[in-house]
Amino acid sequence: MRSWLYTGAALCAACLFRPAVAGVTNPDLSALGQVLGGWTNDPASPDKEDPTLKLGEAEFVLDAALNPYVKGWFTLSGGPDGIGIEEAYASVFRGLPWGLAMKAGKYRLPFGKINPTHPHALPFIDPPRSVQSLLFGEECFNETAVEVSDLLPTPGDWASTLTADVIEGKSFHEGQAGTRLGGLGRWANDFLLGEKGALETGISGATGVDSLGPDTRTWLAGADVKAKFYLEGASQLTLQAEGIFKHSHTGGQAEDRMGIYAFGDYRYHTRWNGGFLLEQWQREGDTDRNDRAARAFLGYAVLEESTLLRLAYERFLPDGGNAYDTVTLQLLFSMGPHKAHQF
Amino acid sequence: MNKIRTYRMVALAFLAAAAAVSAKVKVAASVPDLASIASYVGGGEVEVFSLAKANSNPHFVEVLPSYMIKVSRVAVFLKVGLALDQWADAIIEGSRNTDLIVEDCSGGIEVLEKPTGKVDASLGDVHPQGNPHYWLDPANGPVIASHVRAALSKADPKHADLYAANEKKFDEECAKRDQDWHARLAGLKGAAIITYHSSWVYFAKAFDLRIAGYVEPFPGIPPTAKHLQELIEKIKSEKAKVLIQEPYYGDSDPDFLARQTGIKVYRFTPSCEGVGADDYLKHFDVIVAGLAGAGG
Numbered sequence: 091m092r093s094w095l096y097t098g099a100a101l102c103a104a105c106l107f108r109p110a111v112a113g114v115t116n117p118d119l120s121a122l123g124q125v126l127g128g129w130t131n132d133p134a135s136p137d138k139e140d141p142t143l144k145l146g147e148a149e150f151v152l153d154a155a156l157n158p159y160v161k162g163w164f165t166l167s168g169g170p171d172g173i174g175i176e177e178a179y180a181s182v183f184r185g186l187p188w189g190l191a192m193k194a195g196k197y198r199l200p201f202g203k204i205n206p207t208h209p210h211a212l213p214f215i216d217p218p219r220s221v222q223s224l225l226f227g228e229e230c231f232n233e234t235a236v237e238v239s240d241l242l243p244t245p246g247d248w249a250s251t252l253t254a255d256v257i258e259g260k261s262f263h264e265g266q267a268g269t270r271l272g273g274l275g276r277w278a279n280d281f282l283l284g285e286k287g288a289l290e291t292g293i294s295g296a297t298g299v300d301s302l303g304p305d306t307r308t309w310l311a312g313a314d315v316k317a318k319f320y321l322e323g324a325s326q327l328t329l330q331a332e333g334i335f336k337h338s339h340t341g342g343q344a345e346d347r348m349g350i351y352a353f354g355d356y357r358y359h360t361r362w363n364g365g366f367l368l369e370q371w372q373r374e375g376d377t378d379r380n381d382r383a384a385r386a387f388l389g390y391a392v393l394e395e396s397t398l399l400r401l402a403y404e405r406f407l408p409d410g411g412n413a414y415d416t417v418t419l420q421l422l423f424s425m426g427p428h429k430a431h432q433f
Numbered sequence: 434m435n436k437i438r439t440y441r442m443v444a445l446a447f448l449a450a451a452a453a454v455s456a457k458v459k460v461a462a463s464v465p466d467l468a469s470i471a472s473y474v475g476g477g478e479v480e481v482f483s484l485a486k487a488n489s490n491p492h493f494v495e496v497l498p499s500y501m502i503k504v505s506r507v508a509v510f511l512k513v514g515l516a517l518d519q520w521a522d523a524i525i526e527g528s529r530n531t532d533l534i535v536e537d538c539s540g541g542i543e544v545l546e547k548p549t550g551k552v553d554a555s556l557g558d559v560h561p562q563g564n565p566h567y568w569l570d571p572a573n574g575p576v577i578a579s580h581v582r583a584a585l586s587k588a589d590p591k592h593a594d595l596y597a598a599n600e601k602k603f604d605e606e607c608a609k610r611d612q613d614w615h616a617r618l619a620g621l622k623g624a625a626i627i628t629y630h631s632s633w634v635y636f637a638k639a640f641d642l643r644i645a646g647y648v649e650p651f652p653g654i655p656p657t658a659k660h661l662q663e664l665i666e667k668i669k670s671e672k673a674k675v676l677i678q679e680p681y682y683g684d685s686d687p688d689f690l691a692r693q694t695g696i697k698v699y700r701f702t703p704s705c706e707g708v709g710a711d712d713y714l715k716h717f718d719v720i721v722a723g724l725a726g727a728g729g
Contacts, residue, residue, distance in 0.1 A: 189505070189529040241502060241529060249498035280498035285486060288497050324490060324681050359683055360493075361655070393654050396554065425554070 117154035117162075120426030122210055124148070130416040132406070145169070146420070149176070149210070159185040163195075165208075176232065193237040198230060200253050200276045201294045202312045202332050204351075205231050213328070213355040213363050214387040215402045215420050220349030220371035223381075224310070224334040226261045231296070234258040235274070249280040262298030262308050262338075272298025287319040306339040328355045328365075340375050347372035355387075363389040379409035398422040458589045459507040463518035464491050466568040466716070467511040467538055467577060468708035474581045474599045476710075478592050484524065487702040490681045492558070492653070494520045501527035508532070508588040511581065514539030517565035536584035538577045542567045545634050557651025566703060570635035571611045571717055575604040610714055614721045615640065621727060625671035627664065627696065629678040629687065632703040636720070645671040648678070648686055656686050668694040675727050679703055699723050 124146035131139050150166040150173075165177035179195025186192060198206045204221045217230070225231045239253040252275075259272030278292040296310040314332035321327060331352035338345055349371030357363040366386050373379040385404035392399060400420040407413045457480045462468035468483040475481065484500055485491045491513070494500075504510060505528040512521055514537035525535060544563035552561045567573045582600040586593035618640045625645035626637065631652050637644050646667045650660040667673070668690065676698045678687045687698045701723065705716035 183526050184529065184531055191529060241498075241505060244502065247499040247503060249502035251498060278498070280502075282497070282499045288495075288499060290498070318495075320489075394558070 117152040117164075118426060120149075120151040120424065122149040122151075122422065122424040124210075124423070125421040126215075127419040128417065130414065132414045132416065133412070149208070151426070156180065159183070163197075189241055191239050193239075194235070196232065196234045198232045199235060199255060199257065199274055199296070200237070201225065201231050201274060201296055201310065202334065203290075203292065203314045203316055203330060204332060210422055210424075213357075213365060213389065214353070214367060214385065215400050215418050218351040218353075218367060218369045219381070219383050219406070220351050220369040221332070221334065223371050223374060224336045224347070224349045226264070231261055233261055233272075247282040251278045251280075252276075253278070257296070257298070259298040262300055263302055266302050268302050270299045270302060272296065283317075283319075285320070287317060289318075290314075290316045300339045306344075308336065308338040310337075311335045324357075324360045326357045328357070329353075330355075345375070345377055347374065347377045361391040361394075363387075373409065381409050382407040396424050458509065458585060458592075460509045460511065460585070461504050461507045462511040462708070463494075463513050463521050464568070465704045465706070465708050466713050467513065467581070469705050469710065469713035470574060470577050470603065471509075471511060471581045471585070472708055473603045473710040473713070474578050474596055475585055476595060476599050478589065478595065479585065481708050483708050484521070485518075485704065487704045487706045488680055490679070491517060491704065494518070496520055496523045496527070498527065500524045501529075504528035504533070505530045508534060509584045510535045511584065512537045512539075513565055513568075515544065515562045515565035515567075516560045534584050534588055536580050538580040539565070539567065540580065541576045542573055545638065546631065557649070558653030559651075564631060564634050566632045567635050568713075569633060569703060570639040571607055571614065571714075572639060573635065574607045574713065575600075578603045578607075607714065610717065614717055617721050617725045621675070621724060624675065624727075625673040626675040626677060627668060627673050627690070628676070629682050632679060633677050642675075645673050648676070648682075648690070661686060661689065664690060665693050668696050675699060675724065677701060697727060699727075 126144050126146045128142045129139070130137065147167050147169045150168070152164040154162055156162050160180055160182050162180045163177060164175070166173055167176040168174065175196060177195070177197045179193055179197045181191065181193040183191050198208070200206045202221070204212070204217050205225055209215070209217060222228060235255045235257040237253060237255040239251055242250040242252055244250045255274040257272045257274055259270050262272055263270070274294070274296040276292060276294040278290060281289045283289055292314045294310075294312040298308055300306040300308050312332060312334040314330070316328065316330040319327045331350065333348065333350040335346070335348050349369065351367060351369035353365055353367035355363055355365035364387065366384070368384050370380055370382045373381055383404055383406045385402055387400065387402045389398055389400040391397065398421070400422065402418045404416045405413055406416065458475060458478055460468070460471045460475065460479050460481045462471060462481065462483045464485045465483040465487050468481045471479060471481045482503065485494050501524055504524055507530070510521070510525055510533055512518055512535060525533065544567070547563035548556075548559055548561060552559050568577060578600045582596045585596045622641045623643060625643050627646050627648065628644055629648040631647060634644060636642070646664050648656050648664065650656055656664070673696055676687055676690060676696045678684070678698055678700050680700050680702060690696055691698050701720050705712040
């Protein structure tokens with residue numbers, strides 16, 4: 091492991107400490123804001139059956155090429171509680187041997203399909219509950235890490251990408267003083283389905299220790315598949331599913347649990363999208379209980395991609411409890427090159 | 434024994450053929466038009482493909498890993514430039530192809546609609562460097578061909594003479610057919626036309642057509658009812674008889690204008706259908722054949 095780190099550091103140094111010839115770098119600046127309206131009959135909500143209106147999390151993005159080999163990226167996110175660094179990383183995309191790419195900093199880790207995607211780029215408002223339950227809550231699996239990735243030699247249009255990350259490991263033992271490094275790997279395969287679609291499959295794995303005391307280790311494994319079909323006009327259909335398995339320790343007891351979601355999103359002539367999402371996952375601390383949720387979502391780009399209106403209805407069915415409904419309306423607006431959603 | 438010898442010879446022939454195929458210069462292009470011109474100039478020495486398709490909006494191409502792997506294997510990438518194919522940068526970057534020759538084919542083009550004041554999103558999807566749909570003027574074909582020749586000669590210097598000869602042939606063919614296209618569209622000279630998006634300004638300039646209005650109120654912004662009403666008045670006052678629409682935009686607004694004013698809707702892709710050597714020129718044949726009847 092140590093020799094691997096030394097090799098990585100040497101590769102970084104080779105690229106980063108070249109003579110400073112890149113000149114001035116003016117970053118692209120983008121900002122995204124959101125207004126959220128909601129209603130729920132969740133018995134645990136302080137706003138039960140009262141409509142709500144609030145300013146959601148805002149995002150500020152700065153990105154630029156640092157030189158012909160390296161790009162830098164900052165994402166600051168903020169709300170009523172203050173501003174924090176969501177992501178800050180440099181990626182070496184050119185010049186490394188064997189076609190390798192490297193990334194170092196804090197970023198959304200490449201575990202599965204949902205985790206690395208910013209919520210505003212999803213076709214619905216919130217990430218699936220199953221993913222939040224298994225991948226460290228609303229803040230997602232986001233850590234300081236060093237990543238190496240490679241495009242494997244493959245025939246035809248098949249793109250096979252292998253990614254390995256050494257991670258800080260803090261997500262596994264949140265709230266404890268000190269850290270123990272963890273690791274993450276992903277193998278993604280992409281295929282073109284003629285001119286009419288694309289298919290992506292991936293498997294991911296990660297590990298870290300639950301506690302700095304007794305050496306208890308968490309293992310995460312995931313598999314995902316996404317198919318996209320390009321239809322007449324500018325319409326397209328996306329089908330995506332992901333399953334996650336987690337072996338961890340809760341209250342000193344080993345626990346194995348799983349979760350899965352699947353959704354279909356139909357995008358009509360770029361400005362409209364709508365679909366359904368179904369999910370099920372085992373509850374943390376009580377794996378005999380399977381919670382389920384179903385949601386319908388609708389999105390409309392008011393003029394083009396910089397202003398989106400999104401509506402979601404969700405029915406949450408906690409195992410052994412009463413089902414409840416939540417309706418959310420979101421206005422998402424963005425300025426700058428990092429748009430709310432790619433048309 | 435003889436049989437074994439024959440099999441060996443056949444195998445060797447296959448290997449030689451495979452080597453000959455793999456020796457071709459692989460070329461990727463953002464749009465089919467650049468790819469087609471590369472096929473013409475490169476002749477039998479190149480293998481060409483386009484990332485955008487004729488019937489898809491060239492402003493928006495999804496950045497797929499499969500495109501990156503395709504680009505990782507090419508020697509030359511032909512870009513439209515003028516901020517049309519910004520998506521190509523992410524594909525080129527993801528390809529990790531350090532030897533790639535990236536040729537921006539917009540150099541030397543007389544760019545139209547170059548904004549002079551401050552450009553921001555309140556003007557719609559305006560390209561700060563000017564209108565990028567320059568391949569729709571056949572006079573710009575030779576400019577593109579010169580870029581293609583330069584890039585191919587750099588990637589494969591031993592066939593530089595062939596590329597120069599093919600470029601010359603292309604220029605002559607383009608000029609010859611341009612005369613015919615002009616003759617066939619002579620009846621439309623000076624006529625007012627409407628287009629959906631501002632894809633056709635180079636075409637209109639080339640054939641002396643006057644764009645009286647756009648279905649989009651601003652580039653990339655869908656029409657409002659008020660804008661359509663104003664456009665109806667304009668179509669009537671300007672006596673516009675032709676509305677050109679790209680097929681990836683919805684039909685409903687052009688069809689509404691046709692019902693209200695009698696204007697005829699022509700649906701043409703702004704790019705050629707294929708990447709073969711003659712496809713760029715054939716695309717003008719199709720457009721000219723479609724519009725020729727409108728001049729009467």
